[in-house]
Amino acid sequence: MEQDQMQRGLLPPEGKFSFGYDLGCKVERTVVKSLMFSLTECQKLLMLISILHGHAHQHLCQLTFLLIYVIGAGMENLKQYEWYFSKLNMLGGVMQYMSMFHHCQAIVHYAAHTDKYETYANLSKFIYTNYQSALNTLAGLGKMMEALQALGITNIEICSQWLKNEQCFLEERKDLSQPMMAEREYLSKLKALVDCQ
Known part of the structure; x- marks a missing residue:
C-alpha cells in the first residue's frame, strides 16, 4: 500500500479515517484479524459507535469508540446507512418472485431514483442544517467557556x-x-x- 502511494506521488493521510457503525468495536476486532488490516492501519481507520447506541456498550468500549469521546469526530448520529438500507428493504416484498437479474435491476433503479429525487433534493437541507448547527455551536461557545471557568477548568x-x-x-x-x-x-x-x- 505504501509503495503504491509513493509510486503515485500520494501523500500519506494526515488524519484518521473514521467509520461509524453500531458494532464498531466488534468490527474493529474483525478487521484486525482480516487481510485488510494493513490497509486500514495505513489509512488510520478509526471505528466509532453512535451516541444513541453507545449506552448499550460497556463503559470501557464507550471511552474508545463512542462518538462524543473522540476528538474531532463531530456530532453526526451515524445512522445514514441504516435509513437507506431500511428503505431498500421495502423492495423485498416486490422482488420476492423476481429472477436474480430483475432483483439487481430493481435495486439499481431504486438507487438511481433515490439519488435523483431524494439525495440531491435533500442536499441543500443537509448543508443548511449542518451550517445552522455549526453557528449555534459557535454562538454557545462563550457561555460554555464561562461555565468551564466557573468550574475552575x-x-x-x-x-x-x-x-x-x-x-x-x-x-x-x-x-x-x-x-x-x-x-x-x-x-x-x-x-x-x-x-x-
Missing part, C-alpha cells in the same frame, strides 16, 4: 486526562467483574436449591 486538555484516568480505572477493574458474576450465579442457584427443598 482553565485548560480543556484536562478533559482528555479525565478520559485517560477513567480508562485506567476501568481497565484495572475489568477482571473483577467475572468473580462477582460467578458469585451472583452461585447464590441464585443456591437459593433455587433451597426453594426446591
Whole structure:
C-alpha cells in the first residue's frame, strides 16, 4: 500500500479515517484479524459507535469508540446507512418472485431514483442544517467557556486526562467483574436449591 502511494506521488493521510457503525468495536476486532488490516492501519481507520447506541456498550468500549469521546469526530448520529438500507428493504416484498437479474435491476433503479429525487433534493437541507448547527455551536461557545471557568477548568486538555484516568480505572477493574458474576450465579442457584427443598 505504501509503495503504491509513493509510486503515485500520494501523500500519506494526515488524519484518521473514521467509520461509524453500531458494532464498531466488534468490527474493529474483525478487521484486525482480516487481510485488510494493513490497509486500514495505513489509512488510520478509526471505528466509532453512535451516541444513541453507545449506552448499550460497556463503559470501557464507550471511552474508545463512542462518538462524543473522540476528538474531532463531530456530532453526526451515524445512522445514514441504516435509513437507506431500511428503505431498500421495502423492495423485498416486490422482488420476492423476481429472477436474480430483475432483483439487481430493481435495486439499481431504486438507487438511481433515490439519488435523483431524494439525495440531491435533500442536499441543500443537509448543508443548511449542518451550517445552522455549526453557528449555534459557535454562538454557545462563550457561555460554555464561562461555565468551564466557573468550574475552575482553565485548560480543556484536562478533559482528555479525565478520559485517560477513567480508562485506567476501568481497565484495572475489568477482571473483577467475572468473580462477582460467578458469585451472583452461585447464590441464585443456591437459593433455587433451597426453594426446591
